[in-house]
Structure formats: C-alpha cells, structure tokens
Amino acid sequence: MQPPGSPPQKIALPNIHNVIAVASGKGGVGKSTVAANLALALARTITPQPSSGKEGIGRVGLLDADIYGPSVPIMMGVRDVVDQRTTPFPLERYGLKLMSMGFLVPPVQAVIWRGPMVHRALVQFLTDINWGPLDYLVIDLPPGTGDAQLTLTQTAPLSGAIIVTTPQDVALIDARKGLEMFRQVRVPVLGIVENMSYFQGEDGTRVHLFGHGGGQKLAAEAGVPFLGEIPIDPRVSECGDQGEPIVHRYPESGVAKAYQALAAMVIEQLRRTDQGPELPEVQL
Amino acid sequence: MPVALSKDGPDRLVIEWSDGHRSVYTWRHLRDNCPCAGCREERQKPPDPFRILKPNELVPLAPLRMPPVGRYAYKIVWSDGHDSGIYTLEHLRSLCQCPQCSVRAAYEPET
Numbered sequence: 221m222q223p224p225g226s227p228p229q230k231i232a233l234p235n236i237h238n239v240i241a242v243a244s245g246k247g248g249v250g251k252s253t254v255a256a257n258l259a260l261a262l263a264r265t266i267t268p269q270p271s272s273g274k275e276g277i278g279r280v281g282l283l284d285a286d287i288y289g290p291s292v293p294i295m296m297g298v299r300d301v302v303d304q305r306t307t308p309f310p311l312e313r314y315g316l317k318l319m320s321m322g323f324l325v326p327p328v329q330a331v332i333w334r335g336p337m338v339h340r341a342l343v344q345f346l347t348d349i350n351w352g353p354l355d356y357l358v359i360d361l362p363p364g365t366g367d368a369q370l371t372l373t374q375t376a377p378l379s380g381a382i383i384v385t386t387p388q389d390v391a392l393i394d395a396r397k398g399l400e401m402f403r404q405v406r407v408p409v410l411g412i413v414e415n416m417s418y419f420q421g422e423d424g425t426r427v428h429l430f431g432h433g434g435g436q437k438l439a440a441e442a443g444v445p446f447l448g449e450i451p452i453d454p455r456v457s458e459c460g461d462q463g464e465p466i467v468h469r470y471p472e473s474g475v476a477k478a479y480q481a482l483a484a485m486v487i488e489q490l491r492r493t494d495q496g497p498e499l500p501e502v503q504l
Numbered sequence: 505m506p507v508a509l510s511k512d513g514p515d516r517l518v519i520e521w522s523d524g525h526r527s528v529y530t531w532r533h534l535r536d537n538c539p540c541a542g543c544r545e546e547r548q549k550p551p552d553p554f555r556i557l558k559p560n561e562l563v564p565l566a567p568l569r570m571p572p573v574g575r576y577a578y579k580i581v582w583s584d585g586h587d588s589g590i591y592t593l594e595h596l597r598s599l600c601q602c603p604q605c606s607v608r609a610a611y612e613p614e615t
C-alpha cells in the first residue's frame with residue numbers, strides 16, 4: 221500500500237528464481253511446520269551433502285509472512301528480538317536465510333497491524349532485505365483466505381502455492397477456500413499436501429487415524445496435483461519447540477523422508493508450471 | 505489468455521484475448537479500479553465533499569509501463585509513481601469497457 225505520489229515500490233525479484241507460498245484454510249494444520257521443513261528439504265536437495273559443515277550455500281530462504289502469529293523465530297531457535305545494528309537480515313540458520321516480523325517486534329505487538337501495513341511490511345521484507353541469489357524462497361502465509369492473504373498473494377510475484385491440509389473433514393473444507401483464492405488471483409497451485417496423515421509404526425505399517433485419502437480426493441476434485449502425505453510424529457512438535465526442525469535434526473526419520481519426497485514433487489511441479497505461456501509484453 | 509496488449513491513442517488500452525474478445529479500457533477506469541490494498545481502502549471510505557485535490561491528481565495521469573507479473577497478472581506503473589496494483593487477467597477481463605461488456609455490467613451491477 222502506498223498513497224499516490226510516494227516513491228514506487230518495486231516487487232520484481234530478479235535474483236529469486238522461485239517464490240513458493242505455503243497456505244492453509246485455517247490455523248493449526250501445520251502450515252508453518254511444513255514451510256520450514258520444506259525449505260530445509262529443498263536446501264538439502266540442492267546441496268545433498270549437508271553434513272560437510274558448509275551446509276546449504278544459502279540458496280533457500282524462508283519468509284514468515286504470518287505477521288499475526290509468526291512462528292519462524294521459535295521453530296528456528298531465534299529466542300529474542302534481533303538487534304538490526306549487530307545482526308543484519310536475513311538471519312541464517314541451518315543453511316536457510318530467514319526473515320520474520322517476530323525478529324523485529326515481540327509477537328504481542330504485531331497483532332494490531334492492519335491490512336495495508338501488513339502489505340507494506342511484506343514489500344519491505346521482499347525488496348529491502350538483501351536475500352542474495354536464491355533458488356527458492358518459501359513464504360509462510362497467514363492462515364485463512366481473507367483480505368490479508370489475498371493482498372499478500374497479490375504483492376509477491378508467486379511462482380506457485382502449496383496448500384496444507386489435514387485428513388479431518390473440516391480442514392478440507394477450508395482448503396477448498398484456499399484453492400478458490402489462488403484461482404481468483406491466478407497463482408498456480410502446485411498442489412495439496414496432507415499433514416498429520418498417519419502414524420508410522422516401528423515396522424513401517426501406517427495407521428490412518430482420521431480416515432484416508434481426503435487430501436488426495438480434494439486434489440483430484442480441484443484438478444491440482446497431490447504432493448504427498450506427511451506422517452504424525454511427536455518429534456515434529458518437539459523439534460519445533462526446541463528450535464531445530466525435524467528435517468535438520470532427524471534427517472533419517474520417516475517424516476524427513478516424506479519432506480524430501482515433497483521437495484522433489486514441488487520442484488517437478490514448478491518445472492511444469494514454468495512451461496505455461498508467457499504473457500505478452502506491452503509497448504506503451 | 506491475452507494475445508496482445510496495445511495503446512489506443514493516449515487514453516485507452518486495448519487487450520485482444522485468445523477467445524477473440526477485444527477489450528477496451530480508459531486508463532482512468534483502470535486506475536479507478538486499482539486493486540492494491542491502499543486504493544481499495546480509499547474506495548471504501550465515504551466520499552468527502554470537502555476533499556481538496558492533491559497536486560498529483562490535477563496533472564493528467566499516464567501509464568509509464570505495464571510489465572507482466574508472473575503468468576497471471578499485469579502491473580501498471582503510473583506517472584505519479586503509484587505501482588502497487590497487480591491486475592490479474594480475470595480482473596482485467598471483468599473491467600472491460602467494450603460496448604458489449606458495458607451493457608452487461610449495467611444490468612448486473614458489481615456488488
């Protein structure tokens with residue numbers, strides 16, 4: 221947002237190859253968790269030998285656009301508000317470049333932000349921060365499909381969006397609204413990922429607690445790809461609370477493997493949407 | 505999908521669509537319907553009869569550039585510096601002012 225007459229805000233991001241929004245129809249489905257772990261899985265895909273110490277060469281960013289309830293600081297182990305004079309943005313953790321409103325203000329202060337301010341903050345995060353060249357920038361959108369979300373999808377030049385859902389019926393209904401929102405603004409939906417789909421036993425057997433196939437059915441119904449299922453694992457929230465996402469902490473776990481598969485699907489879908497027709501240029 | 509976009513004189517934009525439709529717009533109409541958060545909020549306010557025009561509202565407004573945004577929208581960079589509106593293809597199509605669409609719009613006013 222800007223009043224007419226103020227300096228223009230440019231939202232061309234020539235240095236960032238793919239901007240991926242992670243969305244959900246409502247909170248609590250694991251959207252932020254998926255955004256963080258997907259970002260790490262993408263980084264591991266680019267740099268397959270992360271244990272060399274020099275892990276990730278900073279080609280993946282994670283932008284927390286959930287200004288009302290930022291969770292990147294806790295998930296990534298950034299406990300305090302950051303002093304910009306000593307620590308330039310984006311921060312780096314586990315090979316990812318990170319930005320969150322939670323680095324600037326304590327969470328309680330952020331809730332009163334109104335739509336246009338949210339928009340302006342996001343524009344600044346995208347343009348004023350020196351992300352450097354990135355292969356992927358993952359954006360954790362605020363939950364829901366209201367005006368704030370719509371504005372954000374119209375602010376950032378999104379390559380595509382991922383919708384996170386859970387097997388419960390209610391979550392699926394909300395996911396439908398998310399699909400509708402992206403259709404409205406013509407952002408390609410890369411697909412639906414179903415989180416907390418099943419428990420995996422020691423022997424590899426899968427127990428689907430809340431029914432099976434909801435996300436897949438929704439994807440089929442909407443004509444978008446189904447990107448996969450992420451199992452439930454108590455270590456996911458433990459890792460989240462302790463500030464080191466599971467893909468980094470337990471890269472051999474079933475959950476981490478599900479995330480690597482998800483990253484591969486996302487890369488494949490990005491490649492496909494990239495082949496869509498380019499819009500004609502306008503000579504004025 | 506748009507096939508071609510071009511200027512028609514100083515005041516108008518023409519978009520030719522892949523389904524054969526030919527849309528015309530005045531630039532004023534496009535600016536008045538800018539989808540950015542700021543303009544949307546501005547439009548929701550009741551009109552103020554005593555409002556004083558800002559200097560930049562007195563000079564004629566011109567579009568400087570109209571770059572594509574991804575594969576789903578265009579952005580218009582205006583001569584007064586405003587450029588935060590992203591016009592999706594769907595939105596552009598719905599704003600069409602060709603005689604056919606204007607008649608239809610008159611019968612089903614936008615809510």
Ligand SMILES: Nc1ncnc2c1ncn2[C@@H]1O[C@H](COP(=O)(O)OP(=O)(O)O)[C@@H](O)[C@H]1O
Pocket residue numbers: 244246247248249250251252253254291363415416450451452453454455456457458460461
């Ligand atoms: N696959 C999973 N297994 C177990 N717990 C999970 C899983 N995914 C997310 N969680 C937990 O669910 C809670 C909500 O997740 P979060 O990512 O904050 O949701 P959202 O961003 O959608 O509000 C968190 O405590 C998180 O650790």
Ligand SMILES: [Mg+2]
Pocket residue numbers: 251252253286289291
């Ligand atoms: Mg969250």
Ligand SMILES: [Zn+2]
Pocket residue numbers: 538539540541542543544586588589
């Ligand atoms: Zn505007």
Ligand SMILES: [Zn+2]
Pocket residue numbers: 525526527528600601602603604605606
């Ligand atoms: Zn028309």
